[in-house]
Amino acid sequence: MSDRLRDQLAAVVGSRWVRLRPAELLTYETDGLPTHSARPRLVVLPGSRDEVISVVRLLHREKVTWVARGAGTGLSGGALAQDSVLIVLTRLHRILSLDPARRRATVEPGVINVRLSDAAQPFDLHYPPDPSSQTACTIGGNVAENAGGPHCLKYGVTTNHVVALEVVLPDGSLATLGSPHGEPWGPDLVGLFVGSEGMFGIALAITVRLEPIPPGIRTLLADFATIRSASEAVSAIIAAGIVPAALEMMDQACIRAVEASIYAAGYPVDAGAILLVELDGQVAEVAAESAAVESLLGRAGARTIRSASDPAERARLWQGRKKAFGAAGRIAPDLLVQDAVVPRSALPDVLDRIGEIGRAHAITISNVFHAGDGNLHPNISFDSRDAELSERVRKASGEIMEVCVRAGGSITGEHGVGSDKRDYMPLIFDAETLNAMCRVRRAFDPDQLANPGKVVPIRFCREWSGASRRRSIAGPAAASDSS
Amino acid sequence: MTDAIYTRLRQALGDSAVRRDGFGTPRAIPPSSEAVAEICGLAHEQGWRVRVEGQGTWMPPDAPADLALSTEGLDRISEIAPADLVATVEAGVGLGRLGIELARRGAWLPLDPPGLPRRSLGSLVATGTAGPLRHGFGPVRDHILGATFVTGDGRVLTAGGKVVKNVAGYDLTRLQVGAFGAFGVVTRVHIRLRALSAARVMLMAIGPRDALTRQARSLMDGGLSAAALELRSPGPGGGPDWSLGLELAGTEAGVEAEAARSTSQSEVAWTRLDPDRAARFRSEVALAPLTAPTTFRIGVLPDGLDEMLDVLEGRLGPGVISAGPGRGLVRWSGEPTFEALRDLRGIAAEREMPLTLERGPWDLRQAIGHFGAYREGVGPLVSRLRETFDPDPTFAVALGPGKTEP
Numbered sequence: 001m002s003d004r005l006r007d008q009l010a011a012v013v014g015s016r017w018v019r020l021r022p023a024e025l026l027t028y029e030t031d032g033l034p035t036h037s038a039r040p041r042l043v044v045l046p047g048s049r050d051e052v053i054s055v056v057r058l059l060h061r062e063k064v065t066w067v068a069r070g071a072g073t074g075l076s077g078g079a080l081a082q083d084s085v086l087i088v089l090t091r092l093h094r095i096l097s098l099d100p101a102r103r104r105a106t107v108e109p110g111v112i113n114v115r116l117s118d119a120a121q122p123f124d125l126h127y128p129p130d131p132s133s134q135t136a137c138t139i140g141g142n143v144a145e146n147a148g149g150p151h152c153l154k155y156g157v158t159t160n161h162v163v164a165l166e167v168v169l170p171d172g173s174l175a176t177l178g179s180p181h182g183e184p185w186g187p188d189l190v191g192l193f194v195g196s197e198g199m200f201g202i203a204l205a206i207t208v209r210l211e212p213i214p215p216g217i218r219t220l221l222a223d224f225a226t227i228r229s230a231s232e233a234v235s236a237i238i239a240a241g242i243v244p245a246a247l248e249m250m251d252q253a254c255i256r257a258v259e260a261s262i263y264a265a266g267y268p269v270d271a272g273a274i275l276l277v278e279l280d281g282q283v284a285e286v287a288a289e290s291a292a293v294e295s296l297l298g299r300a301g302a303r304t305i306r307s308a309s310d311p312a313e314r315a316r317l318w319q320g321r322k323k324a325f326g327a328a329g330r331i332a333p334d335l336l337v338q339d340a341v342v343p344r345s346a347l348p349d350v351l352d353r354i355g356e357i358g359r360a361h362a363i364t365i366s367n368v369f370h371a372g373d374g375n376l377h378p379n380i381s382f383d384s385r386d387a388e389l390s391e392r393v394r395k396a397s398g399e400i401m402e403v404c405v406r407a408g409g410s411i412t413g414e415h416g417v418g419s420d421k422r423d424y425m426p427l428i429f430d431a432e433t434l435n436a437m438c439r440v441r442r443a444f445d446p447d448q449l450a451n452p453g454k455v456v457p458i459r460f461c462r463e464w465s466g467a468s469r470r471r472s473i474a475g476p477a478a479a480s481d482s483s
Numbered sequence: 484m485t486d487a488i489y490t491r492l493r494q495a496l497g498d499s500a501v502r503r504d505g506f507g508t509p510r511a512i513p514p515s516s517e518a519v520a521e522i523c524g525l526a527h528e529q530g531w532r533v534r535v536e537g538q539g540t541w542m543p544p545d546a547p548a549d550l551a552l553s554t555e556g557l558d559r560i561s562e563i564a565p566a567d568l569v570a571t572v573e574a575g576v577g578l579g580r581l582g583i584e585l586a587r588r589g590a591w592l593p594l595d596p597p598g599l600p601r602r603s604l605g606s607l608v609a610t611g612t613a614g615p616l617r618h619g620f621g622p623v624r625d626h627i628l629g630a631t632f633v634t635g636d637g638r639v640l641t642a643g644g645k646v647v648k649n650v651a652g653y654d655l656t657r658l659q660v661g662a663f664g665a666f667g668v669v670t671r672v673h674i675r676l677r678a679l680s681a682a683r684v685m686l687m688a689i690g691p692r693d694a695l696t697r698q699a700r701s702l703m704d705g706g707l708s709a710a711a712l713e714l715r716s717p718g719p720g721g722g723p724d725w726s727l728g729l730e731l732a733g734t735e736a737g738v739e740a741e742a743a744r745s746t747s748q749s750e751v752a753w754t755r756l757d758p759d760r761a762a763r764f765r766s767e768v769a770l771a772p773l774t775a776p777t778t779f780r781i782g783v784l785p786d787g788l789d790e791m792l793d794v795l796e797g798r799l800g801p802g803v804i805s806a807g808p809g810r811g812l813v814r815w816s817g818e819p820t821f822e823a824l825r826d827l828r829g830i831a832a833e834r835e836m837p838l839t840l841e842r843g844p845w846d847l848r849q850a851i852g853h854f855g856a857y858r859e860g861v862g863p864l865v866s867r868l869r870e871t872f873d874p875d876p877t878f879a880v881a882l883g884p885g886k887t888e889p
Contacts, residue, residue, distance in 0.1 A: 101786060102784050102785075102786060104784075124706075145650065146650045146654070148648060148650075152648070156621070156625065157648065157650075159654065159657070160621065160625055167860075169860065169864075173860055173863075174859055174860050175858075175859060175860025175861055175864060176858040176859045176860065176861065177858075177861065179782055179835060179836075179837050179858075180784070180835065181782030181783060181784055181811060181835065181836050181837060182622075182782050182784075182810070182811055182812070183780065183781070183782025183812065183836075183837045183839060184661070184837060185837045185854060185855065185857060185858045185861065186854040186857050186858075186861055186865055186882070186883075187658060187661065187662040187665065187666070187854075187865060187868070187882075188611075188624060188657045188658060188660060188661055188662070189658075189861065189864060189865075191624055191654055191657025191658065191660070192653060192654055192655070192657055192658045194654065195650050195653070195654050196653055196654075212706045214706075214708075215706060235566050238568060238678060239565065239566065239589065239678055240678065240681075241677065241678035241679060241680045241681055241733075242678075242734075243677070281708050281733075281737070282706070282708050282737065282740065282741055282744070283740075284736060284737050284739075284740030284741065284744075285708065285733050285734060285736075285737030285738075285740065285741065286737075287736070287737075288733075288734040288735070288736035288737045288740075289733075289734055289737065292734060341644075341646040341647075341648050341649055342646065343564065343566075343567040343569070343645070343646060344566065344567050344568075345564070345566040345567050370648070373646075373647045373648045374567075374646055374647065374648070375648050408644075408645060408646070409644070409646050410644045410646050410648075410649040410651050411651050412649070412650050412651050413646070413648040413649060413650065414648060414650055415650070416650055417650075417651055417652065421651070425651065425652060428644065428651055428652075429641065429651075429652060430641065432638050432639065432640055433640045433641050433642065433652075433655075434652075436634075436638070436640050436655070436871065436872075437652055437653050437655070439871045440653055440655065440658075440868065440871060441653070442867075442871075443864060443867035443868050443870075443871055444864065455652065455653070456652070
């Protein structure tokens with residue numbers, strides 16, 4: 001079968017763009033998540049929109065499951081393709097149009113995130129969503145995961161910037177969702193498609209809204225004796241009606257990891273936490289806001305405050321934050337970058353609990369996160385060759401999720417559910433809602449060929465029965481997910 | 484039939500939660516999501532058609548139905564968390580009341596849709612109708628973090644959450660926003676708030692339309708940073724001049740600097756409105772559509788605004804217009820004929836501009852649909868989603884043209 005399928009796919013894309021040998025498949029067995037791996041059945045790299053459509057149609061005809069993949073930087077095991085065909089979209093890397101007057105750009109899915117901002121920069125425009133992997137990750141992957149980044153506090157995540165999509169559905173048909181004018185031609189299917197983790201189809205052309213590059217930018221770096229006082233500073237800034245472009249925190253473990261690495265940024269290693277605050281906008285507004293923020297930081301107990309507005313100085317302040325994952329990665333062979341969200345006010349207590357969980361399981365956890373929107377990234381450094389340690393990491397991850405959910409939060413803020421978080425979904429959604437998600441997926445993909453086994457545990461995807469509905473009326477919790 | 488439904492509903496919900504409207508149609512006022520589910524489940528089982536109503540201030544309550552389901556009983560503000568800038572609010576809560584409660588805690592929801600202050604949050608979510616603040620704070624979808632909703636066959640579903648960033652599961656919340664109730668009755672939402680700004684200033688320019696749209700473009704080219712920029716057609720008997728409102732929010736120094744920058748070297752004269760006059764202007768913009776029976780919006784980017792305003796004037800004659808010349812939206816209210824509106828939708832579609840019917844009498848909604856012809860591949864998706872959330876349709880909604888659903 002694979003030989004025949006390989007020949008059929010090779011007829012579409014050319015034989016050099018079909019990969020089947022184990023050594024070739026190795027690259028595609030994992031994404032950015034070290035705890036999961038899966039070998040694809042084969043890998044195909046279409047080189048154009050039409051080739052993608054032909055590949056999807058062929059796989060639909062043959063009823064073969066498939067997974068779309070961008071740069072493979074995802075952190076939830078969302079692009080793993082166990083026994084499925086992996087459709088790699090990195091060859092579709094053209095910026096199809098960039099219209100500065102309308103502040104719109106249309107790109108192919110394989111365009112690397114930072115390339116779009118680079119292309120828009122001569123027109124004083126940029127594309128705000130900036131995942132930490134922005135020099136490698138693709139806009140198509142960002143759409144699939146509804147990716148965020150440090151600057152999403154003020155500017156919003158991917159879904160706030162995508163206005164239209166041309167997609168190929170898993171049955172090979174095409175659909176045009178949304179409109180460059182911002183208003184949809186019907187219900188908000190762009191909003192539904194963004195963040196659907198590659199289970200609704202493949203975006204062939206993505207139209208996004210660009211934003212003007214603000215004329216004024218100032219970055220402040222404050223260090224605090226404790227995480228709690230840094231968290232209080234975060235709340236005080238937000239409560240003052242100031243929405244910084246970014247509001248990032250690193251805990252002591254993370255600061256020390258950075259300072260011990262080649263990325264050392266001069267952060268004080270005895271600090272309990274550092275806070276990076278970036279303010280942008282019109283020059284006068286930035287000046288007024290930074291004066292207010294400096295005063296709030298001081299009142300919350302900042303020990304020192306550094307401030308920079310020229311690009312080189314700002315880059316220095318940011319360096320440690322941007323390279324935090326790299327620095328944490330050198331502590332041990334593997335780094336699990338976790339992702340969860342809690343209400344801002346719960347940050348200090350939740351961080352305390354994460355510390356306790358780390359100690360209870362004797363694992364190293366460092367925290368670097370988007371404090372402004374309560375989006376935590378506990379980083380667990382470990383060695384995946386140690387099975388017993390890996391099991392402790394898995395348990396600790398589960399406990400961290402439970403703590404965040406109990407605090408009123410969510411199991412993922414920007415990395416997606418993928419394979420990693422699938423089994424945590426019942427922590428935040430009842431059986432009725434999970435079943436509805438399965439049905440929504442079937443509206444896009446009746447044969448369930450695209451990215452099988454992700455996001456919703458399969459046991460919730462049974463067909464409705466009348467009996468289950470009547471039970472639901474008695475209360476959602478009464479709906480059964482067993483059997 | 485009507486009496487039987489009335490009696491059956493009273494048995495299920497109790498006498499106080501079921502009344503009759505002016506035409507004798509049973510009108511259920513459930514107090515909880517579970518009670519909404521009970522009504523929808525019953526209606527689905529019995530094949531009754533249900534019309535969902537909020538405060539009755541925006542969409543006329545005139546869709547033919549066997550019973551009306553009002554969200555008036557869902558009137559609790561469950562939680563306001565000023566430190567987290569989120570709130571959990573039931574769908575029947577009026578926006579005016581919500582605004583007052585939020586302001587007491589130093590917060591606000593930067594959405595200022597057209598309509599009366601008691602217009603319900605559920606109506607705002609269902610119609611996706613944002614006002615001038617859309618310029619600075621985004622459309623309705625950007626403010627809704629999660630929703631509880633009830634499907635046409637009586638299932639209670641929850642989407643999203645009450646944190647400001649969340650990608651767990653498919654985004655069913657966004658599907659609800661602006662879907663005119665086709666995918667369920669929203670009963671409760673988690674909303675994202677902002678802290679009240681230290682300073683808020685409104686400036687207004689009055690003049691010929693062309694001069695004001697030119698001025699708006701020039702402000703945008705200069706990187707304007709504003710909460711709202713709204714162009715408004717002349718009021719009744721108010722002469723030929725249009726008005727352009729510019730609202731700034733932020734720190735005092737920042738707002739003053741932006742006000743000075745925006746008004747310097749301007750080809751139009753700006754007046755600074757005192758807080759009372761600013762409030763009056765906002766209120767006039769919100770209430771003006773209610774002077775006519777029909778309101779629609781068109782997505783228009785700034786470079787197409789002048790032409791679309793000409794087309795509207797030529798095709799539909801005078802109407803009440805409110806337009807966002809910065810981010811691109813025109814809202815028109817008046818009394819168009821079916822044919823004129825259908826033609827206009829065609830003209831807009833040729834320019835790739837979607838026209839959404841926001842309100843109007845049922846016969847117009849039914850003939851024209853809230854949305855026009857769907858783009859490639861969208862029709863089958865909408866049908867399958869409709870089947871998912873409202874099988875054998877219970878809700879009386881006219882999403883597309885020429886269809887009665889059910």
